Amino acid sequence: MSTRAQQYAAVVVRREQLAEHFVRVVLAGDGLVGFASTGIPDEWVGLIVPGQFQSRYYTVRSWDAVAHELTLDIVVHDHGLVTEWAARPEIVGETVTVTDPKGSFALPEDAAWLLLVGDLTALPAMARITEWAAGRSPASKWSQSPRIWVESPEVLTTYLPVTAEVSWSIPPSDDSSDLATVVEGIDWPDGEGYFWMAGESSQMRAIRKHLMRDRSLPSHAYDVMGYWRGGAVRQPRAVDPGPIYREGRAAGLSDQQIWERYDQAQQEASP
């Protein structure tokens, strides 16, 4: 069976500067016929920009199945394949390739609370998850708003739905983060719940250890994902989380085991 993801050609129809380091790109066009959301609120696609053959992964901020419009919100950092492309206002009209979406958020049925933590790259997923949570049946056990912590150089006050209780913090510097301190300082609610987090990979590995060793959270109670790898050099090859996720699921692995495999594959792809 092929593990190659379905690909779709899409045209940039709008580009909007949401903040100094954050750009919204809206894709549309006949090439997106057949594209369908998984409905999993942290779903992502692979994105290949013109002149490149390597993908980078972006959360589906929204998919309009009527207008066939796919919205991605992209962090523009110092340098990178997609960063340098998205930073250019002239990208409107250009054609890119996206892959079928995949997602890993899995709120347990009996979860009584939901905590979300992340950096700017995690903000689109945290917004999607919050919207999804607000649309859940009032009959479900979980009926509160998520509690969110965001570490970002810019505070985007109107980006997250008003239903969420949000704490913003500024990273100590461009290439460091204090998210571990944020997680260690959480006043954990009582009962069963779900913790979702994404950010720089080595920090996420440390946070998984903290959740397992210090908080004794069972693996189904959290999903902690390395979204990008720090380091001075351009990454030679991004590792597609899609096949690793599909194969892990088929092998009966937990989300945590799958994301650990993904971290390992990213390390092996490094120079």
Ligand SMILES: Cc1cc2nc3c(=O)[nH]c(=O)nc-3n(C[C@H](O)[C@H](O)[C@H](O)COP(=O)(O)OP(=O)(O)OC[C@H]3O[C@@H](n4cnc5c(N)ncnc54)[C@H](O)[C@@H]3O)c2cc1C
């Ligand atoms: C499932 C998933 C969902 C994601 N969703 C989003 C999303 O919605 N929006 C989003 O912006 N990103 C998202 N990311 C992260 C994004 O894929 C990476 O940040 C990616 O490396 C950016 O590609 P690039 O071509 O700009 O930089 P690359 O060519 O990959 O990297 C160039 C250099 O930039 C550094 N770098 C990469 N990302 C960052 C960063 N965020 N901040 C500072 N330095 C960085 C690298 O260490 C490297 O040195 C997601 C990742 C995953 C796995």
